[in-house]
Amino acid sequence: MLLVPYIRENKEAVATALKIKNFKDIDILDLIVNTDDNRRELQKKLDDTLAESKIIAKEIGGLFKSGKIEEANIKKAKTGELKELSKSLSDDLAEAKKKLTYLLLKVPNIPHPSVIAGNSDEDNEIIKNIGEIPEMPDNALPHWELTEKYDIIDFELGNKITGAGFPVYKGKGARLQRALINFFLDEASNAGFREVQPPLLVNEDSGYGTGQLPDKDGQMYHVGEDNLYLIPTAEVPITNIYRDVIVKAVDFPIRNTAYSQCFRREAGSYGKDVRGLNRLHQFDKVEIVVIDHPEKSYARLEEMTNYVQSLLVKLELPYRLLRLCGGDLSFTAALTFDMEVYSAAQKRWLEVSSVSNFESFQANRLKLRFKDENGKTQLAHTLNGSALALPRIVAALLENNQTPEGIKIPKALVPYTGFEYIN
RNA sequence: GGAGAGGUGCUCGAGUGGCUGAAGAGGUACGCCUGGAAAGCGUAUAAACGUGAAAAUGUUUCGAGGGUUCGAAUCCCUCUCUCUCCGCCA
Numbered sequence: 311m312l313l314v315p316y317i318r319e320n321k322e323a324v325a326t327a328l329k330i331k332n333f334k335d336i337d338i339l340d341l342i343v344n345t346d347d348n349r350r351e352l353q354k355k356l357d358d359t360l361a362e363s364k365i366i367a368k369e370i371g372g373l374f375k376s377g378k379i380e381e382a383n384i385k386k387a388k389t390g391e392l393k394e395l396s397k398s399l400s401d402d403l404a405e406a407k408k409k410l411t412y413l414l415l416k417v418p419n420i421p422h423p424s425v426i427a428g429n430s431d432e433d434n435e436i437i438k439n440i441g442e443i444p445e446m447p448d449n450a451l452p453h454w455e456l457t458e459k460y461d462i463i464d465f466e467l468g469n470k471i472t473g474a475g476f477p478v479y480k481g482k483g484a485r486l487q488r489a490l491i492n493f494f495l496d497e498a499s500n501a502g503f504r505e506v507q508p509p510l511l512v513n514e515d516s517g518y519g520t521g522q523l524p525d526k527d528g529q530m531y532h533v534g535e536d537n538l539y540l541i542p543t544a545e546v547p548i549t550n551i552y553r554d555v556i557v558k559a560v561d562f563p564i565r566n567t568a569y570s571q572c573f574r575r576e577a578g579s580y581g582k583d584v585r586g587l588n589r590l591h592q593f594d595k596v597e598i599v600v601i602d603h604p605e606k607s608y609a610r611l612e613e614m615t616n617y618v619q620s621l622l623v624k625l626e627l628p629y630r631l632l633r634l635c636g637g638d639l640s641f642t643a644a645l646t647f648d649m650e651v652y653s654a655a656q657k658r659w660l661e662v663s664s665v666s667n668f669e670s671f672q673a674n675r676l677k678l679r680f681k682d683e684n685g686k687t688q689l690a691h692t693l694n695g696s697a698l699a700l701p702r703i704v705a706a707l708l709e710n711n712q713t714p715e716g717i718k719i720p721k722a723l724v725p726y727t728g729f730e731y732i733n
Numbered sequence: 734g735g736a737g738a739g740g741u742g743c744u745c746g747a748g749u750g751g752c753u754g755a756a757g758a759g760g761u762a763c764g765c766c767u768g769g770a771a772a773g774c775g776u777a778u779a780a781a782c783g784u785g786a787a788a789a790u791g792u793u794u795c796g797a798g799g800g801u802u803c804g805a806a807u808c809c810c811u812c813u814c815u816c817u818c819c820g821c822c823a
Contacts, residue, residue, distance in 0.1 A: 353783050357792040364792090367804040371751040374803095386803045393803085556780085677781095687780080 311414045311674045313689075314346045327420045330427045330636035335416065342413050349406040356399040363392040415524070419671040421636050422608075422645035428635025434648065435635065440619070441628030443652050444710050450655045453705040454586030456712060457483065460732050463704075465586070475576070475591030482732045486707075486719075487594060489726035490700050491569050494596035494621065498697060501617050503567035503598055508547030510570060511538040516550040519676045521642050531573050540573035544597040545694045552601060552678045556687055559680045563610055564601040567697070569594065587701035588660065595699040599692070601678065604670065607691035608645075611667045614695050615647045618663045621698055624722040627706055628652045630659065644669045651702065655709035660702040665695030708732075 373382035457463035462483025468476040517523035531540040622629045634646040643666040650659035670689035711718040716733025
């Protein structure tokens with residue numbers, strides 16, 4: 311959520327910036343300011359009314375004590391009116407606040423000045439290409455055939471047990487998963503991230519805190535009996551650690567990492583692009599989350615992006631780094647870098663990581679604050695990124711490393727898998 | 734799941750209808766004292782929202798929400814969380 315005072319003072323700039331994100335409903339900004347004016351006015355009236363009745367209540371107390379019952383009763387009658395007035399004012403105020411929040415939730419985050427306009431992923435800026443795209447023989451197989459050939463990931467079995475998008479990892483496939491998880495967690499620890507193991511189900515408040523609710527309600531699995539949601543990413547529980555928290559500035563930067571399974575309904579996405587491991591309902595991911603001072607957040611974003619790239623380099627995967635254009639940027643992000651790995655057999659780029667700075671957008675919803683040098687509380691900046699999500703990494707590893715002898719495991723991973731080839 | 738007890742500020746803890754945003758203690762910060770430190774002494778120490786140029790000041794918040802009352806941390810209702818006992822159980 312954007313801050314109302316910020317919108318108020320920078321309305322033109324906000325409007326211009328939001329156009330880069332293809333946000334159409336610019337008039338909403340005026341509506342927000344008007345609603346806020348109304349809210350303030352009601353607040354003032356309510357405060358005054360309450361202050362008055364408070365004074366009278368005290369007077370009545372005094373009168374009762376000194377035995378002036380009659381006078382007290384006269385005063386009592388007077389507070390009746392005030393009570394009714396304050397009741398209606400506080401109803402109006404609650405209504406105005408609700409409306410304001412509703413409006414604010416509709417406004418996306420403001421993109422960073424470096425973000426260019428654009429409509430889709432085709433307009434994203436390619437910042438660099440790293441690694442050589444391997445030349446594959448004509449008979450190179452896509453991963454969904456390799457997994458069957460080596461019997462390491464069973465999609466059919468998953469269909470039987472649960473449904474599409476819930477594969478069963480078997481033998482070296484299962485082992486490879488575990489190896490990647492441990493590799494990513496170890497790397498993150500070495501890079502200064504604290505490892506946490508969060509719950510996989512979260513309550514409604516947490517869903518709102520990180521913005522999955524209400525917008526993405528239908529994308530999360532919901533356990534109705536207990537009104538809990540399966541997390542779509544560890545970002546949700548980790549970031550919510552800091553919901554309603556005032557952190558100490560000396561603790562900055564606060565770096566956390568967590569491995570979790572992620573659950574996504576992916577309602578409405580079917581077709582060729584989602585075959586095999588490209589899109590799953592349940593998958594594994596190691597996430598990194600950073601909280602820092604507003605002045606430091608962009609340096610931190612770069613640091614995180616570099617860190618994720620270092621993982622790809624160690625895994626010997628050719629990748630490219632993209633800066634998302636306004637149209638492809640998520641609702642909450644101010645700036646996002648995507649890393650895409652080249653999948654040789656599918657002949658396409660697969661997004662394996664998204665690293666974003668949300669500035670204070672998330673923190674405002676979360677009420678995640680810190681005390682600055684002057685002792686003032688202000689919103690912190692939050693960032694997060696995948697480091698990394700497994701399925702597409704596995705897909706690329708399988709496809710790019712297929713050899714007549716089997717799938718060659720990259721050197722960095724061998725200590726974790728305990729084998730050099732899947733065959 | 735059944736029975737009971739409880740949730741007060743950074744922490745502990747008092748408080749059963751008005752003088753309590755909240756005693757007292759601890760912690761922390763600053764100052765005094767000291768050659769330095771400890772002890773001692775003094776002062777400060779929540780957040781949100783309003784008004785104000787600022788100093789300042791109003792309102793709200795004692796798990797959450799609702800109710801009773803002129804007035805609620807204190808009484809009533811609902812929910813939630815924690816603890817104890819029983820049951821069940823990875």
